[in-house]
Amino acid sequence: MKKKLIAGNWKMNGGREANEALVRAIVAGLSAQASSCDAAVCVPAPYLAQVQALCQGSGLAWGAQDVSEHEQGAYTGEVSARMLRDFGTRYAIVGHSERRQYHGESDALVSHKARAALAQGITPIVCVGETLAEREAGQTEAVVKRQLAAVIHDNGHCISEIVVAYEPVWAIGTGKTATPEQAQQVHAVLRAQLKAATAHSDRICLLYGGSMNAANAASLLAQPDIDGGLIGGASLKAADFLQIIASARAA
Ligand code: PGA
Secondary structure, three states: OOOOOEEEEEEOOHHHHHHHHHHHHHHHHHHHOOOOOOEEEEEEEHHHHHHHHHHHOOOOEEEEEOOOOOOOOOOOOOHHHHHHHHHHOOEEEOOHHHHEEEEEEEHHHHHHHHHHHHHHOEEEEEEEEEOHHHHHOOOOOHHHHHHHHHHHHHHHHHHHHHHEEEOOOOHHOOOOOOHHHHHHHHHHHHHHHHHHOOOOOOHHOEEEOOOOOOOOOHHHHOOOOOOOOEEOOHHHHHHHHHHHHHHHHHO
């Protein structure tokens, strides 16, 4: 059976001192647990070296929150997958709704970013999800399928190497979580889409994200097609993050 994955998304939070305390507490908590669940923190790029040093040899992997679609060159401000790899980065979030919304990232750009990560052996955590208006208009399935289809189209040959995160935009940072049934319904749609794309779809981790916390994680993770979580706010508190990991181990 594939392991569950709990990944923290720190977003634009943290600082040298706070990072050290947080990562040390998570690593210490993890070493007390058996490793039947994968765990990672996706941190702001300037802190990758710090987090690498703190996590090396522990059960906690680390990732980035974005990656350039380009290999190298005149792209001021961008960070390439190659550079991420230099810091042992295991994951890169791509297509987070905050990037789609505030930085105008298109489905095509997100799929190119996934390809750039895969080319360097970095696992892209591909985020998909509908806005509240789209949900209310009955477009949830169509939206997530369109977003995932772009990534499948560009990365068909290695699609079983990706992680997918379903994050309903209306649930992110709002305290409004999708019900386990709502989340499972969308996960089942995504699972079917991946199954049609690869014979190895059962390897692909499908995460739920959007106000997942220590209190609601167990019921979400009990759903058959929810293989883990992408955790924002609750990943900034070691005790909460560790509790979510413990729920994933028990699920
Ligand atoms: P949240 O964020 O857990 O704070 O809702 C999740 C995410 O944006 O990845």
